[in-house]
Structure formats: structure tokens, C-alpha cells
Amino acid sequence: MASKKTQLKFNVGDRVLHKPAVLAASQSALPPRTKLGVVEEIQYRSNRRGASIPWLKIKWDSSCFSEWHMTMRIALAPDQETIDAVVQNEREKIN
8 A cells, every 4th residue: 555645734833723522512501612722843653553643742822831632633723803703602602
């Protein structure tokens, strides 16, 4: 099988957000928490089968420490105006 190298959609310095768990977010009465941060480092690690998987070291805005995350739970963050509009809309649904 030929190895396929795909272009990673994250770069160092990108603003990202943590995607909430779909099941937990759908059953909660509270709005989903938006966790925003900045990508500090990208590292490829191999899993048990030997596949190389990208991991991101992210410095979250609400934390003083950096954490490693797999890319499947991370998305590029939209601009701040869009985030504020979504948060305001979620607050109006609760009230």
C-alpha cells in the first residue's frame, strides 16, 4: 500500500477551539463550553499499528500550561465576532 501524506490544516500560531463531545453537549441544559487556545507545536506520533498521527501542543487561554491533543477533537477557531454571536444566541435559548 502506498503511503499518503496529507496536508495538515493546523499550523503553529493558529487559533483553535476544542470541539465538545456531541453526546454530552446534546443532553446538557447548559451551553457548550468554548475552549480557545493557540497551537504551539506539532508533533507526529505513531500508534500501535505504526501509523503516524499528528498531535498538537496547545496553550489554552484559560490555563497557564500547554496540553497535547489529537487533531480529531480540535477545530480552527472562527473570528471573535462569530464566537460572540454564537455565545449570545446560546444564552438567549436558555433564558
